[in-house]
Amino acid sequence: MNANEVALVTGANKGIGREIVRRLAERGCTVYLGARDPERGHSAVEELTSGPGSGLDIRFVRLDVGDVASVEAAVETIETSTGRLDVLVNNAGIMVEWGVRPADLTAAQLREVFEVNVFGVVTVTSACVPLLRRSGNPRIVNLSSGLGSLTLLSDPESKLPAQGFLAYSSSKAALNALTLIYANALREDGIKVNAVSPGLVPTDQNAAATFPRGDRSTADGAVVPVLLATISADGPTGVFRGPDALDEVIPW
Numbered sequence: 001m002n003a004n005e006v007a008l009v010t011g012a013n014k015g016i017g018r019e020i021v022r023r024l025a026e027r028g029c030t031v032y033l034g035a036r037d038p039e040r041g042h043s044a045v046e047e048l049t050s051g052p053g054s055g056l057d058i059r060f061v062r063l064d065v066g067d068v069a070s071v072e073a074a075v076e077t078i079e080t081s082t083g084r085l086d087v088l089v090n091n092a093g094i095m096v097e098w099g100v101r102p103a104d105l106t107a108a109q110l111r112e113v114f115e116v117n118v119f120g121v122v123t124v125t126s127a128c129v130p131l132l133r134r135s136g137n138p139r140i141v142n143l144s145s146g147l148g149s150l151t152l153l154s155d156p157e158s159k160l161p162a163q164g165f166l167a168y169s170s171s172k173a174a175l176n177a178l179t180l181i182y183a184n185a186l187r188e189d190g191i192k193v194n195a196v197s198p199g200l201v202p203t204d205q206n207a208a209a210t211f212p213r214g215d216r217s218t219a220d221g222a223v224v225p226v227l228l229a230t231i232s233a234d235g236p237t238g239v240f241r242g243p244d245a246l247d248e249v250i251p252w
Contacts, residue, residue: 005135006082007229008074010034010065010124011092013044016143016198019222020089022048024229025056029087032078034063036070065092065120075127084134087229090121091143095168102166110167117171121178132191137233140186141225142179144195144240148172151251176240176252183238192237196225197250199243216243224248 007024011017013035025031025048033048035041041060049056059081063074078085094116096109121142132138147169152158176195183193198221224242228235240250 005029005086005137006032006078006084007087007089008032008034008061008063008078008085008128009089009091010063010120012089013037013040016201016218016221016225017089017091018044018048019218020091020225020229021058022056023222023226024087025058027226027230030057030059030082032059032061032074034061034074034092036062036064038062063124065124066115068123071123071127075131079131083131085128085131086135086137087139087141088125088128088132089141089143089225089229090124091225092120093117093143093171095165097165097167102164105166110170113167113171114174117168118174118178121175125178125182129186129189129191133189138189138191139229139231139235140182140191140193141228142175142193142195143225144175144179144197145169145172146197146199146243146250148174148176149240149251179240180238180252187237190233192231192235194228194237195240195250196228197240197242198222198225220244 007029009017009021012021012033021031021033033041033045045058045060048058061074061077062070064070094113096113097105146152147165150173152160179193179195186193199216201216201218201221224246227246240252241248
């Protein structure tokens, strides 16, 4: 990874997204920390860049993946400041169904999750592709989940939680399909598009989880996303990896 590369991470004021921002910046990258809330976004940037000798180039950009105007404004800010984008990490995601049985989930709840986890990814990716085409080694990393693996969901021996997550799992399965289609469609442009599972990390999103989550940290969850975000020009595209190693293959 070149020290002067430019990255954008969505949903990055906390959790795994924030840790991805920090690690990319530590590698010498200019990182745009995308967040819906300006106060929280600026606060995250200040905390990440404070302290003597930090020198990290992290910049807040307001970005709500469900708001096309905010996405376009964020991309325009990046274009004006840097002229290109080398890395896009589609990290923003939500879950609304803790304690809700699949048969009780409403279409409105499903739509809410897809707006962020699927449509938001399309909105951001479409807006960023022109800037990514200006990079010598453009990469897109989509934060998925083993809960979106049709192979694992269909395996009665799978270690996935017994409770089904209709909206979240189906949205991540859709994201996996997007990953493969984008990888093929953007191959000629040299844009590598990959999916990653960070593993089950305790975050605000799964705070209500009732199944064991172990001692996995946000730092653990950021490892493979950062590795995929920093692969070389001859690196893989159209793969699903994680949660602990770059060569750890997750079935689609």
